[in-house]
Amino acid sequence: MNRIEGKVALVTGGARGIGRTIVEKLASEGAEIVISCDMGEATFEQTNVRHEILNVTDRETIKELVKKIKDEFGRIDILVNNAGITKDAPFVRMSEDAWDAVINVNLKGVFNVTQAVAPLMTKNKKGSIVTISSVVGLYGNIGQTNYAATKGGVIAMTKTWSKELARKGAQVRANCVAPGFIATPMTDVLPEEVIQGMLDRTSLGKLGMPEDIANAVLFLASDESAYITGQTIEVSGGLAL
Structure with a gap:
């Protein structure tokens, strides 16, 4: 049984690594279409995957893409915020440029994309937003002040969205996944x-x-988690700091 049969999904940072695996997983579970977005080109064997070039710091391009999806499919059922970067350095030597770059992609980028998609979900009264955080956002990590700030920040935003977007009976859920190593x-x-x-x-x-x-x-995107919102699922093998 396909777990997201007929759903329309948008995945940022979908060209490679964890993001690509997420795209392929959603496509294999019956999605009508999975739109993968990334800064670079990518190709997929699955016929229900489409790749788009997208910079999550470019608000106008994001709006254009969301409108394009709305015009073609009428909805976005699943949003996966996966795009992210690192620019590590000890706190006292971290440059302003390194701070700004990571904040702009990992935190503001998530804000940008979700802000563009959320009105479509609330209008349709349903949707699942899944944001990739990190155990670093839960526990911190040496040399990653900027990254930790963003990954903790998306957890806080997610908790807020779970409250705001479910008002007036809308079944719009927002959750995080926090990977370990x-x-x-x-x-x-x-x-x-x-x-x-x-x-x-x-x-x-x-x-x-x-x-x-x-x-x-996939679990958080599917109806199997229909009563779960505002949560962060740690997938870390029992990480101990």
């Missing part, structure tokens, strides 16, 4: 001792896979 091309190049340090801090003793995050997103 996930095996991606970025972790493939890390030294063995760094990987071992990650494993030592994880109760299950292994890295998560992008599929683990996509499965959590």
Whole structure:
């Protein structure tokens, strides 16, 4: 049984890594269409996936894309805010440019896209917004003041949206997924001792896979989670700090 049969989904940061896995997962579970958005080009084998070039800091382009989807499909049932960047540095040496860049993409970018999509969901009286946060947003991390601020910020925004968007009986839900240490091309190049340090801090003793995050997103996007809103699901293998 397909879990999001006939749904229209929009996924930012969908070209590669965890975002691409989310796109492919939603497409495989019966979505009518999954619109993947990213700064770069991408191709997908699934016929119900369409890729669009999008910068989440460009509000006008976002509005144009949402209008395009509305005109063609009449709705957006699922929004997954996945686009994000890192520019790590110790707090006392972090440049203003590094701070601004991460805030603009990871926090304001989520605000921009959700603000454009939410009115369409509230008009249709239903929708699921899933934002990718991070365990760093829950617990902090050395060298990631900017990233932690954004990932904690999206959790706070999500709690607020869960209250605002469900007024007047609208079944619009907003939740977060907070990944822990996930095996991606970025972790493939890390030294063995760094990987071992990650494993030592994880109760299950292994890295998560992008599929683990996509499965959590699918659950929150589907009607299986119809009574869940304003929550953050930590997918970290039992991370201990």
